[in-house]
Amino acid sequence: MKTVGKGISKIDGMSIATGKPVYTEDLAMANCLVVKLLRSPHAFARINSIDTTIAEKLEGVECILTYKDVPKQRFSLAGQSYPEPSPYDRLILEEVVRYIGDEVAIIAAVDEKTALKAMSLIKVKYELFDPVLDFEKAIGHASIVHAENDVHCNFDIGMKKDLNIVSSHKVEVGNIDEEIKKCDIVVEETYYTQANAHAMMETYRASSYLDHTGRLVIVSSTQIPFHVRRQLAKALQIPASKIRVIKPRIGGGFGGKQTSAVEIFTAIVTLKTGKPAIIIYDRKETFSCTTSRHAMRLSVRLGADSNGYIRVVDIQGLSDTGAYGEHASTVFSVVGDKTLPLYNKTTAVRFTGNVVYTNKMPAGAFRGYGATQGAYALESTVNLLAEKLAMDPTEIRLMNLIKEGETCLTYNGKLLGSSTLHKCIEKGKELIGWKERYPAQQIDKNRVRAIGMAVTMQGSGIAGIDTASAEIRLNDDGNFTLLIGSTDMGTGSDTILAQMAAEILEIPIENIIVNAADTDISPYDPGSYASSTTYVTGMAVVQAAQDLKRQIIESGAKFLEVSSEEVEFDGETISMIKGEGSVRLEKLAEFLVLGTGKHQLVGNATYGSPVSPPPFIAGFAEVEVDKETGKIDLIDFVAVVDCGTVINPKLARIQVEGGIVQGIGMALYEDVKFGDKGKLLTNTFMQYKIPCRKDIGNVQVAFEESFEKTGPFGAKSIGEVVINTPAPAIAHAVYNAVGVRVTSLPITPEKVFMGMQNRINF
Amino acid sequence: MQIEVIVNLKKIKMEVDANEFLADTLRKYGILSVRKGCDTTCCGLCTVWIDDKPTLSCTTLSFRANGRKITTIEGVHKEANEFAQILVAEGAEQCGFCSPGFIMTVLAMKNELTNPTEETIVHYLTGNLCRCTGYMGQLRAIKTYLGVL
Ligand code: FES
Ligand code: FES
Numbered sequence: 001m002k003t004v005g006k007g008i009s010k011i012d013g014m015s016i017a018t019g020k021p022v023y024t025e026d027l028a029m030a031n032c033l034v035v036k037l038l039r040s041p042h043a044f045a046r047i048n049s050i051d052t053t054i055a056e057k058l059e060g061v062e063c064i065l066t067y068k069d070v071p072k073q074r075f076s077l078a079g080q081s082y083p084e085p086s087p088y089d090r091l092i093l094e095e096v097v098r099y100i101g102d103e104v105a106i107i108a109a110v111d112e113k114t115a116l117k118a119m120s121l122i123k124v125k126y127e128l129f130d131p132v133l134d135f136e137k138a139i140g141h142a143s144i145v146h147a148e149n150d151v152h153c154n155f156d157i158g159m160k161k162d163l164n165i166v167s168s169h170k171v172e173v174g175n176i177d178e179e180i181k182k183c184d185i186v187v188e189e190t191y192y193t194q195a196n197a198h199a200m201m202e203t204y205r206a207s208s209y210l211d212h213t214g215r216l217v218i219v220s221s222t223q224i225p226f227h228v229r230r231q232l233a234k235a236l237q238i239p240a241s242k243i244r245v246i247k248p249r250i251g252g253g254f255g256g257k258q259t260s261a262v263e264i265f266t267a268i269v270t271l272k273t274g275k276p277a278i279i280i281y282d283r284k285e286t287f288s289c290t291t292s293r294h295a296m297r298l299s300v301r302l303g304a305d306s307n308g309y310i311r312v313v314d315i316q317g318l319s320d321t322g323a324y325g326e327h328a329s330t331v332f333s334v335v336g337d338k339t340l341p342l343y344n345k346t347t348a349v350r351f352t353g354n355v356v357y358t359n360k361m362p363a364g365a366f367r368g369y370g371a372t373q374g375a376y377a378l379e380s381t382v383n384l385l386a387e388k389l390a391m392d393p394t395e396i397r398l399m400n401l402i403k404e405g406e407t408c409l410t411y412n413g414k415l416l417g418s419s420t421l422h423k424c425i426e427k428g429k430e431l432i433g434w435k436e437r438y439p440a441q442q443i444d445k446n447r448v449r450a451i452g453m454a455v456t457m458q459g460s461g462i463a464g465i466d467t468a469s470a471e472i473r474l475n476d477d478g479n480f481t482l483l484i485g486s487t488d489m490g491t492g493s494d495t496i497l498a499q500m501a502a503e504i505l506e507i508p509i510e511n512i513i514v515n516a517a518d519t520d521i522s523p524y525d526p527g528s529y530a531s532s533t534t535y536v537t538g539m540a541v542v543q544a545a546q547d548l549k550r551q552i553i554e555s556g557a558k559f560l561e562v563s564s565e566e567v568e569f570d571g572e573t574i575s576m577i578k579g580e581g582s583v584r585l586e587k588l589a590e591f592l593v594l595g596t597g598k599h600q601l602v603g604n605a606t607y608g609s610p611v612s613p614p615p616f617i618a619g620f621a622e623v624e625v626d627k628e629t630g631k632i633d634l635i636d637f638v639a640v641v642d643c644g645t646v647i648n649p650k651l652a653r654i655q656v657e658g659g660i661v662q663g664i665g666m667a668l669y670e671d672v673k674f675g676d677k678g679k680l681l682t683n684t685f686m687q688y689k690i691p692c693r694k695d696i697g698n699v700q701v702a703f704e705e706s707f708e709k710t711g712p713f714g715a716k717s718i719g720e721v722v723i724n725t726p727a728p729a730i731a732h733a734v735y736n737a738v739g740v741r742v743t744s745l746p747i748t749p750e751k752v753f754m755g756m757q758n759r760i761n762f
Numbered sequence: 763m764q765i766e767v768i769v770n771l772k773k774i775k776m777e778v779d780a781n782e783f784l785a786d787t788l789r790k791y792g793i794l795s796v797r798k799g800c801d802t803t804c805c806g807l808c809t810v811w812i813d814d815k816p817t818l819s820c821t822t823l824s825f826r827a828n829g830r831k832i833t834t835i836e837g838v839h840k841e842a843n844e845f846a847q848i849l850v851a852e853g854a855e856q857c858g859f860c861s862p863g864f865i866m867t868v869l870a871m872k873n874e875l876t877n878p879t880e881e882t883i884v885h886y887l888t889g890n891l892c893r894c895t896g897y898m899g900q901l902r903a904i905k906t907y908l909g910v911l
Contacts, residue, residue: 013850016858018842019795019835023859026794113779201799201807201859201893251797251859252893283800490857490894650853654899658856661896685804685891693884693897 003502003509004713007650010495011514012249012488022249024221025280028207032278033062035266036115038105038122039289040097043131043359043678044143047095047104047124055107055121060114062273064122065106067093070268071237074150078326078364079224079258081465081526083154087166087325089146092235092264097126098145098323099359100679101289108269108277131359133678135320136297138164138356145323145357157329158354166321166355167329171336173409174348180312182347183303187385191300192744193373193727195320195672196293196665197682198366199690202251203286208266209276217244218267223257223487224527229519231260232267243267247517253489254662255365258529259326261290287688288680291364292672294331294355295320298377302385310343310385310400315377317353322362328355331363334370338457338614339378341416343400344408359678365529367662368723371458376745379454379728384741393732394425394434397455404706417613418706418716421455424618424640428453431638431700432620439736446628449635452732453620458721459612460711461532467608468532469523470540472501472548474601475513476593478586480505480548484516485525486537491719492651493533497541499647500712504545505552506571523604531615531717534647538712540607548603552585555592555601559583613708615643615716619660619725622697625737630753632734634664634697637726642706645714649703652718656701659722665691667727671746765828769793770837776824784810784819784827788834795835795862799891806890809863810834816870835862841869848907854899860892868904878910 015022052064070092078086093103105122109115132141146161153159158168180186206220216238222228225245233240250257262279269277281290296319303312317335321328336351366372386393402408404419429435432451440450471483482501488494494514502509516522525537549569556574557564560581567574575582583591591597622636639660646652669689673681682688707714727745735741740755766775769788778787785808788796799805801820808820811833835842842865849855849865864887871878871886878886883904892900905911 007853009850009853010855012858013855014843014846017846017849017855017861017865018839019797019862019865021794023797025789199893201805201857201891202797203799250857252857254893283802490855490859492853492856648853654853654856654895657896657898658894659896662893684802685800686802690891690893691897692888692891693901694888696897699896699898 001503003499004647005645006648008495008499008509008648010492010651011498012494016249023202023251024205024207024219024248027219027248028278029209029276032207032276033108033110033269033273034112034115035269035277035279036107036119037103037265038107038119040100040102040104042097042126042128043100043133044129045097045126047097048127049125050105051123052105055118058114058118058121060110061118062108062275063269064118065093065268065272067095071235073234073237074152075231075234076326077231077260079227079260079527079529082230085154085157085329086327087151087153087159089151089325092268099361101361102323106265106269108273131678132164133358133360133674135295135318135356135358138358139354145359164357166325166357167332168354169329169333170352171340171410172350176312176314176348176350179348180303183311184306185388186301186303187381187388188301189381189384189743191298191377191380193296193376194745195295195363196366196670197287197672197688198254198256200252200254200256203281203283204261204290205280206263206266207276207278208270210270210274215242215244216267216270217246218263219246219248220263221250221257222247222260223253223489223529225487225517225519226485226524227527228260228263232263235264236268236271245519247487250487250489254367255369255529256291257489258527259291259364284683287683288361291326291362293366294363296373298373300377300381302381304385304389308389308391308396308399309345311347313340313343313346313349315339315351319355320358320363321355322358322360324362325357326362326364331365331370335374338371338459339374340410341402341408342457344402344406345400346409349409360674361680367659367720369720371456371720372724375454375456375724376727380731383732393453394429397425398422401455417611417710418644418708419616420642420704420706421616421618423704424616424642425455427702427704428618428620428638428640431702432622432636443624446626447624448627448737449622449624450733450737451620451622452729452736453618454725454728454732455616455618456721456724457614457616458531458717459614460535460717461609461612462530463612464610466526466530466532466536467606468525468537468540469604469606470537470544471523471602471604472544474548474552474589476589478589479511479513481513481515482541483522484537484541485522486533487517487528489528491655492648493528496534496647496651497538500538500541501545504542505549531720534715535711535717536607536609538715539609540605542712543605543607544603547605548601551601551603555597556583556588559588559591609710611710613710613716615718615721617641617721617725619729621726621729621733623730623733623737625734625752627738627756630749630756632668632747632749632752634730636698636700637664638700639722639725640702640704641718642704643718644706644708644711644716646703646705647713647715653701655718656722657699660699660726661691661696663723663726664696666745667730668746763825765825767827768831770833778824780825782824784822784824787824788819793834793836797859797862799860806867807860807863809866811866811870816867835865838869845869845907849900849903852899852903854895854903856894860890864890864892872908878908880910
């Protein structure tokens with residue numbers, strides 16, 4: 001292969017690295033109205049009265065909107081294909097506010113100062129309710145977070161709103177109670193995974209204006225332009241054809257921008273005033289008024305026979321979705337989807353539980369999407385089981401993990417596609433020095449170094465649901481335009497999709513112009529999430545390129561007045577296989593577009609996969625723990641990855657390194673915390689610590705390529721799977737160092753220190 | 763109030779509020795490479811040079827820059843490009859939102875440190891956060907750029 005598999009630099013690399021104006025704020029119109037939001041200071045309340053008269057009189061104030069001024073149509077902000085499995089539990093503004101930070105009024109003014117001044121002049125009286133803050137007490141709480149009658153779901157997700165249950169989930173194959181009795185050993189543990197903030201460097205923002213035909217244009221830092229268009233149409237009660245959503249370069253997303261936090265506010269201002277508007281969340285709003293990872297409690301029970309075969313996997317969960325249910329049921333179901341298939345010597349598996357509403361900032365999509373929480377709980381328990389069985393934790397995995405071509409209880413007879421997970425484990429052992437260094441070494445009187453490990457899987461796109469289209473056009477000069485609706489958020493997906501097209505068309509990647517994403521221009525794509533872009537959009541691009549190539553060959557043959565079977569195309573020239581005749585691609589393109597050919601060639605394809613082949617990772621951590629203080633230093637992290645064929649090793653490596661470091665943040669530092677009245681406490685980078693350069697030790701990445709038959713050039717996904725192993729691997733290493741099993745994230749020195757004092761679990 | 767500053771070697775008169783911060787002023791005057799990630803001096807995205815010293819413009823009051831020389835990445839185009847090329851070749855820029863502030867700090871470090879080691883490099887850049895890349899690729903690029911083994 002000429003282009004695929006090569007470490008090609010990102011096509012937008014130089015311009016974004018050198019600070020060119022390519023992001024949402026840079027592109028906003030001059031003289032935009034500045035949109036600010038008045039937010040609830042109470043976790044749960046009803047607005048008894050709201051008086052905007054004085055504020056409205058302030059010079060420079062363009063409009064102030066309250067719940068009285070917005071359509072009464074409930075919608076969801078979750079970026080999911082229609083019909084979304086998330087409940088329609090939102091209004092743009094509502095009489096009831098459900099968390100500290102919930103929107104009360106929208107203020108648009110000529111500048112920020114005026115908008116803030118106006119905000120301070122709005123008088124609101126609230127009737128306070130007792131908030132539901134502890135998610136473990138939400139079910140059956142005297143307060144009901146969503147008592148309104150018009151909350152509804154597109155299909156039954158098990159909502160029992162009177163009990164504060166958004167959704168219920170149950171997967172059970174085999175008879176757990178019977179099978180567990182047959183086990184020689186049963187281990188059980190309960191884990192708490194915290195909420196995390198995405199902390200992408202570019203905070204949430206969007207601008208809007210009316211175009212020359214009066215249509216509403218939104219420029220947004222979003223992962224989901226097409227979903228935003230649909231959501232806005234529903235919330236604003238206007239036809240989707242009247243809305244255009246443009247995604248420029250994005251300063252990071254990580255799933256956060258799969259929930260549309262801000263677009264609706266600037267959109268409604270532009271609709272009401274006819275003027276361009278912009279909304280930019282500051283860091284504090286981004287921390288406290290958007291979404292986070294779902295915090296969960298997961299209880300895992302594993303049963304095994306005395307040979308170490310895992311027979312029963314039983315996971316019970318409770319997930320906190322906060323005030324609104326974006327991604328509530330789906331994140332939760334992924335916990336089971338990405339854990340139960342891993343160990344397939346089982347005779348019974350189960351995953352059950354509920355997702356509950358509370359009066360806190362909503363949770364939403366976040367890289368890993370439930371698999372992260374599940375991996376921590378399951379893998380920690382597998383490590384516990386290995387210890388109880390006196391087995392090497394890598395051995396128990398090599399014996400029990402599913403292999404390529406095998407099935408498992410939840411796969412219903414379907415077979416696992418490609419996997420090199422066993423090889424990943426072997427390779428990881430080598431790289432971390434497992435033989436010599438497992439489990440631990442005393443460095444000096446106080447310091448111990450130890451290693452730990454975990455494995456994980458994710459998916460590649462959403463099987464049977466998410467469907468992407470791609471178009472490739474042969475331009476008049478013989479170059480190509482690739483039109484896609486997926487949303488490169490820094491990952492380099494625009495580049496790797498161009499690589500795929502270039503490979504099929506046998507052309508240099510420089511000959512391809514990539515255009516993404518603009519709902520007026522791009523073919524439909526759900527957007528970049530669920531690890532779908534390489535795999536799903538990638539397949540659409542491959543097929544579109546094949547379609548175009550076929551047309552080029554046909555047109556070339558026609559030009560040469562022979563049949564298609566008699567010519568070949570090498571990326572530059574269409575030539576007769578036997579004989580002299582040939583035509584250069586530029587010439588053919590010119591003839592087709594400008595000349596008498598009169599038919600510009602466009603290849604297109606729409607692709608949705610019936611399967612979601614999992615990428616795999618084996619992750620190994622080496623930590624150093626100071627026994628005197630509990631301080632944990634991460635020395636080394638090894639990640640060995642099976643993402644199928646690596647389309648671009650350079651970009652894939654950075655994806656892995658970045659994801660591992662986010663996982664390290666989750667494992668050791670990051671913790672979204674609320675005060676006892678429900679106020680978010682961690683609303684700056686001082687309180688919410690993400691890893692800096694000094695916190696990460698060394699990260700080593702290696703690939704064990706497999707070939708996934710259903711993927712483009714054998715590729716699977718990589719975006720999410722990379723975040724899952726640090727928490728369980730580091731927890732394992734810490735246990736091996738000092739014998740403290742930390743069962744709630746993050747693994748802080750305090751928990752380790754207290755654990756050493758009390759020898760109890762945290 | 764009015765201030766007069768030299769931005770990237772050009773003298774400019776700027777109208778600023780007493781409580782306005784330099785990052786906002788520079789953006790207002792079209793220097794769009796300057797970005798904010800936090801406004802609490804935590805992230806380093808807003809790094810510019812004032813009189814050749816890397817400074818966080820998100821918390822520097824604009825009037826304090828009066829009469830001084832401000833340099834942004836637009837003003838060190840050649841050096842920035844040279845390093846950016848290595849960075850991009852490493853694949854170590856992802857969303858790029860942190861890049862201008864990061865590159866300004868790297869270039870300042872190059873001027874400031876003689877014979878930096880991996881440790882001193884990491885220390886110098888600790889205040890520059892990046893949420894995407896995991897830092898390792900950036901470090902590889904810097905080591906190549908500075909010829910540190
Ligand atoms: S914006 Fe200045 S340090 Fe973050
Ligand atoms: S590349 Fe995205 S924050 Fe650094």
